[in-house]
Amino acid sequence: MIRMDMELLRAKTLQVLQDVGIEVQNEALVKVALQRGCRQLPTGRIQIPPELIEELVACQEKTRSEDDDDQSLHPFCGIDWTHWIMWTGQKQQMKKRLKTEFLMSAFDCGPTRYYDYQAGTDKPVDTDIFIEMKKFAQATPEIGYISTWYRQDVPEGTERIASLILALRYTDKVDGIEAINPAVIKYLVEIGEIMSGNPGDARYLAGSECLISPLILEKRSADDMVERERVGVREYHMASMPTMGVNFPVTPAGAVVMSAAETLGGMAVAYCLDPEGDITGRMISTYMDMRTADTTAANPESIIVDLAVKQLFDECFGGHLWTEVFFSPSAREPGLLATYQNFYGAAGRASLTGDAKTPYPGMGTLHNGALGSPTQFMLDMEIRKSQFFMKDEIAVNEDTVPYAEMVRRAAAKQPFLDTDHTLTHFRELWNSDLLPLTVPATAGGIGQEQKMLDRCEERWRANVEKWVPPEIDEDKLKALTKLQERAEKEFL
Numbered sequence: 001m002i003r004m005d006m007e008l009l010r011a012k013t014l015q016v017l018q019d020v021g022i023e024v025q026n027e028a029l030v031k032v033a034l035q036r037g038c039r040q041l042p043t044g045r046i047q048i049p050p051e052l053i054e055e056l057v058a059c060q061e062k063t064r065s066e067d068d069d070d071q072s073l074h075p076f077c078g079i080d081w082t083h084w085i086m087w088t089g090q091k092q093q094m095k096k097r098l099k100t101e102f103l104m105s106a107f108d109c110g111p112t113r114y115y116d117y118q119a120g121t122d123k124p125v126d127t128d129i130f131i132e133m134k135k136f137a138q139a140t141p142e143i144g145y146i147s148t149w150y151r152q153d154v155p156e157g158t159e160r161i162a163s164l165i166l167a168l169r170y171t172d173k174v175d176g177i178e179a180i181n182p183a184v185i186k187y188l189v190e191i192g193e194i195m196s197g198n199p200g201d202a203r204y205l206a207g208s209e210c211l212i213s214p215l216i217l218e219k220r221s222a223d224d225m226v227e228r229e230r231v232g233v234r235e236y237h238m239a240s241m242p243t244m245g246v247n248f249p250v251t252p253a254g255a256v257v258m259s260a261a262e263t264l265g266g267m268a269v270a271y272c273l274d275p276e277g278d279i280t281g282r283m284i285s286t287y288m289d290m291r292t293a294d295t296t297a298a299n300p301e302s303i304i305v306d307l308a309v310k311q312l313f314d315e316c317f318g319g320h321l322w323t324e325v326f327f328s329p330s331a332r333e334p335g336l337l338a339t340y341q342n343f344y345g346a347a348g349r350a351s352l353t354g355d356a357k358t359p360y361p362g363m364g365t366l367h368n369g370a371l372g373s374p375t376q377f378m379l380d381m382e383i384r385k386s387q388f389f390m391k392d393e394i395a396v397n398e399d400t401v402p403y404a405e406m407v408r409r410a411a412a413k414q415p416f417l418d419t420d421h422t423l424t425h426f427r428e429l430w431n432s433d434l435l436p437l438t439v440p441a442t443a444g445g446i447g448q449e450q451k452m453l454d455r456c457e458e459r460w461r462a463n464v465e466k467w468v469p470p471e472i473d474e475d476k477l478k479a480l481t482k483l484q485e486r487a488e489k490e491f492l
Contacts, residue, residue, distance in 0.1 A: 002308050002352060004253070009308075010316040013260040014050055021045030022215045022265035026222030029269060036272040045215070048268045053317070056271045060279070060318030067280065067320050075325050076359055078105035079282070080206055081145035084175040087235070088203050102388045103144035104381060106137055108328060108365045109178065109207070110147035111372030115333060117457045122332070122371055124152035130163065134170035135467040136374055136460055142381055148177040149372060157491030158484065161187050164204055165480045168195070172470040176206025182220070182227040187487050189231055194479045200232055208239035208282055209270075213247040215262045217269060229274050236274070237322075238266035239282035243295055244305065246288050252301055256308045259283060263309070264317055283309045283323040286330075286368065295368065296330035298341035303348035325349055325361040328369040334376035334456070336449055338366055342380065360384050378456035382434045389430040400425075434459075 023045045024030050030046060039047040060067075073091060074082035076098055085094050097103065114129045115122045123129075130151050137146035148163050155162075160180055167174040179185045185205060192201035205228075209221035225236055240262040242248035248255045263281040270279045285302045286295045296302075306323040313321035326345025331338035342362040350358035362384070364377025394400070402421050409416055416422050430437075434455055 001354075002304060002311055004256075004308060004311075006312065006315055009253070009256055009260070009312055012257045013264060013312070014053060016215075016257060016261035017048040017053070017265050017268075018050075020215060020261070021047040022211075022217055022262070022269065024217045024222055024269060025219040026217075026226060028226050029217070029222050029273060033269055033272045038268075038272070046265075046269070048265050052268055052271070053264065056268055056279075057316075057318040059271065059275065060320050063278075064319045071322060074322065075355075075357075075361075077103075077145070078108065078361075078363060079322055079324065080109050080147065080176060081105040083206055083235075083237075084145065084203060087176075102142055102385055104142060104384050105363050106140075106143045106146040106377055107133070107149070107372045108147060108363055108369050110149050111365060111370055112150040112152065113367070113371045114149075115366060115371055115373035115375070117334065117373070117375040117453065120333075122367075125149045125372075126153040127151055127166075130166065131170055132464060133372070133374065134167050134174065135464045137173050138171035138470060139463045139465075139467040140460075142385070143173060145175055146171065146173050148174055155488075155492055157181070158184075158487050160184050161191075161487045162484055164188070164191060165484055168470075168472065168480070169477070170467075170469065172472075176204055178207035179205060179224060180220075181491075182223040183491070184487075185224070185227045185233065186231050187483060189233065190483055191480065194476055194483070202233040202235070205233055205235075208237040209266060210239045210241055211262050211266050213240065213242040213262060214258060215265060217266055225270060225273060229277070234274055234277040236267075236270035236277055236279050237282055238263055238270060238280070239284060240266075240309075241284045241286075244285060244287045244301055245290070246295075248285075250301075252304050252308065255285060255301075255305045256312065259285065259305065259309045260312050260317070263313075263321065267320075279320065281313065281321040283321060284327050286327070294330055296341070297327040297368070298330060298344050300348065302327075303345060304352065307349065307352050325358060328365045328367075329362070330366075330368050332367045332371065334366065334373045334379065334453055338362070338376055339379060339383070359387055374460040375453055375456045378460050379434075379452070382432055382456075386430055386432065386435060391429070 021041050033046050037049055037052055041047050070086055085091055112125055113122045114125050130149050133149055137143045148167050151159055151163055160177060161184055164177055179188060188205045189202050192203045193199060209225055212218045240259045242259055244250050244255045248258045267279050267281055283306045285305045286297050287299045287301045288295045310321045310323050313319055326342055329338035329341040331341060342360055346358050346360050350356060360383045362380030364373055364380055366373055366376060
């Protein structure tokens with residue numbers, strides 16, 4: 001827990017919503033908010049009254065325990081995959097699987113650029129890269145979920161629809177995506193209906209309503225909310241993503257107040273639109289280093305601010321505030337710098353929350369999530385797998401306690417090295433040649449970073465060669481093709 005004056009932070013948060021308010025760039029949302037008791041300030045911003053916040057908090061408390069249980073899954077699956085698991089009714093099933101099976105998410109919410117390790121540079125995501133990444137996910141058993149990367153070589157108007165349909169041909173592990181254009185939402189819902197056979201299935205619509213700091217519910221997100229409500233997708237995930245020292249105060253306390261007000265204001269507007277909707281917040285802060293101009297989440301301030309805002313919501317505003325284990329490295333190429341940043345974020349969270357089981361959060365993203373690297377992913381996955389085998393129980397039975405052999409060897413002063421028992425059980429919990437726990441003196445540089453990354457590159461490419469297409473019904477494929485043709489007529 002973070003020690004702070006909770007009551008003062010709460011009071012200042014509410015005061016910001018009174019004195020500054022939130023800019024809402026959608027007339028329909030403005031009208032709804034005014035009807036629910038908000039006021040329009042001379043600046044045009046919407047003032048959120050304390051009474052409305054109290055009503056929102058009372059409503060949130062009704063589902064608080066369920067949301068807390070939902071959040072228990074996301075440190076291990078990532079927030080995007082966790083949402084998909086929840087929306088498809090697989091939460092309890094997944095909790096059971098993760099006890100005995102290692103699975104992880106890949107590439108967060110979807111890069112726009114790809115790091116080409118062999119060329120030593122990054123490049124825009126095109127269709128060939130897109131397909132290769134989907135094959136990689138399908139052929140890698142440890143990947144449970146992969147995002148739909150953003151292609152740059154297809155028409156923007158239908159890219160989200162076309163990319164989702166294309167991805168479904170190569171993997172059954174692709175799930176929720178950002179609509180980007182709110183008019184696309186109805187098509188994403190229809191794709192869910194085609195694939196599942198269930199009316200109103202919004203499994204492929206993910207994403208957040210990303211507020212623009214300071215306190216702006218900009219047009220795209222505001223329009224997205226209105227369209228969600230219109231088509232019956234009653235899920236509103238309000239995200240504050242400030243850069244401290246740029247569009248928010250540089251001090252943690254000031255950033256906590258502004259971030260909490262921004263998120264709470266967005267949630268209040270969502271509550272005005274749909275009081276029975278599933279309304280959550282999300283906190284992702286970064287910090288601009290004045291020495292290098294690098295914007296990064298790998299610093300004490302960002303980790304403290306994110307968790308402090310969550311703590312403030314948990315204690316004062318009805319919970320429902322989600323924050324990452326760690327957002328993403330700012331490093332722009334795979335390697336130990338990205339690994340360090342991931343480890344620092346996880347260690348910072350663990351030290352502040354007291355949760356010793358906080359997992360390493362790397363999933364192959366670089367450059368604050370904009371850049372995808374399968375090479376880095378293989379390294380991240382190996383680290384996550386090593387943590388998976390750190391169990392809090394050991395098997396105790398006749399096999400694991402070979403008592404007769406123990407007595408005989410001890411009495412005879414004989415070593416255990418040459419026993420069948422040692423050979424059978426050697427490194428049964430964890431054994432990796434990529435990240436060896438010991439390095440022979442004659443290794444000749446086996447621990448060097450370059451050689452390790454070379455092996456990561458070889459391994460993901462070897463996985464792609466094993467790709468087998470997912471089974472998908474031909475009638476569903478035909479329906480998806482017709483849907484895409486309709487979308488192209490509307491948007492192109």
